[in-house]
Amino acid sequence: MPTSEQQPGFGYEGIASFCRAPVCFDLTELEAEIAVVGICLDSGTSYRSGTRFGPKAIREASMLYSMGYTQQAGFYDIELGKRLLAGVRMVDCGDIPTLPTLFVETLDLITQFIRDIRARGAIPVVLGGDHSISFPIVRAFENASLHVIQFDTHLDLMDEVVGIRYSHANPMKRISELDHVSGLTQIGIRGVLNQPEWVETPISGTSAFFTAEDVRNKGAEYVASRIPECENIYVSLDIDSLDPSVAPGTGTPEPGGLSYVDLRTLLRACARKGKLAGMDVVEVNPLFDPTGRTAQVAARLIIDLLGAADIQI
DSSP: OOOBOOOOOOTTSSOOOGGGOOBOOOGGGOOOSEEEEEEOOOTTOSSOOOGGGHHHHHHHHHHHHHTTOBTTTBEEETTTTEEESTTOOEEEEEEOOOOTTOHHHHHHHHHHHHHHHHHTTOEEEEEESSGGGHHHHHHTTTTSOEEEEEEOSSOOOOSOBTTBOSSTTSHHHHHHTSTTEEEEEEEEEOSSOSOHHHHHSOSOTTOEEEEHHHHHHHOHHHHHHTSOOOSEEEEEEEGGGBOTTTOOOSSSOOSSOBOHHHHHHHHHHHTTTSEEEEEEEEOOOGGGOTTOHHHHHHHHHHHHHHHHSOOOO
C-alpha cells in the first residue's frame, strides 16, 4: 500500500506509528528522508527476553510527542528555542518480518530490508529488538564508509558465546570485521561483565571507548570531543547505557549509567561529527518496566538525535 497519512488526534488515538508519522508498508512507494522500522527480535538474548516487544512499546510511548509534531513544523524544542525536523518527511514502515528459530536467515532478511530502505534514499531508524540486530543493519551499508558510535554498558566484543557468533553479546565484534567500518567509538561502558582482553586489543586506530565514569568525571562535552570527525556515522544506542533509574526496562541493567541529559548532549555532538547514515535503539524491554518510562526516553532520544542531524530535504 502507498504512504497513508494519519488522522489528527491526541496521544491515545490512532495507529501507534512512531510519533503518528504516516505509514508506508510498500517500500517501492517510500518517499521520505527518514524511514522508521521495527525489528521484533530477541533470539540473540542471553539473559532476560522480551525485547521483541520493544518496537511496539517505543511507538506507543512516542504518541505522547505526536501531539506537538507535524511534518511541516516538526517539533518545537523550547530549551533550544528552535524547531526540529521541520519539513523533513518521516514515515513508519512497520516491522521487518522475522523467522522464529531461523536466526541467521532472519539476519539476512534484516540486511536486505535496510538495503531497500537505503536504495530509496531514506535514513533507516530502527527500533529493536536485542542488540544482535545492529550487525545485519550495519552490514547493509557496504557502499558507505562508516564510523560506528555505540552507547552501551557492554563492549559487545565477545567473539562467540558457547560457539554462537551472532548474539547480543558480540554485534560490535562482527561489525568491526566489516570492511566498510572505519572505526568504533563506544561510550557509557561500565560494570563487571566486560573482559580485559577486549580492552587490550584495539579494533582499529580510530577506535576508542569511554566509560560512564569518564562521562561523569570529564564531562559529556569532553568525551564528545574525542569522537573523530568522519564522512558518515552510524549510531547504535543500547538503552542500558542509561542508568536503571532512568531506564529500568532492559534485559541486563547495570547501576551507574548515564543520565538522560548527558546522553542527549552526546547524541547532539555525534550529529556534528559526520552525516547521520542510520541509527538503532535496542534492548528496550517493556516487560520489566510497567511505568513505560524506558520506552518514552527511547522515543525522546531518537527525536533528539534526528533533530540535531543535518538532514537534507
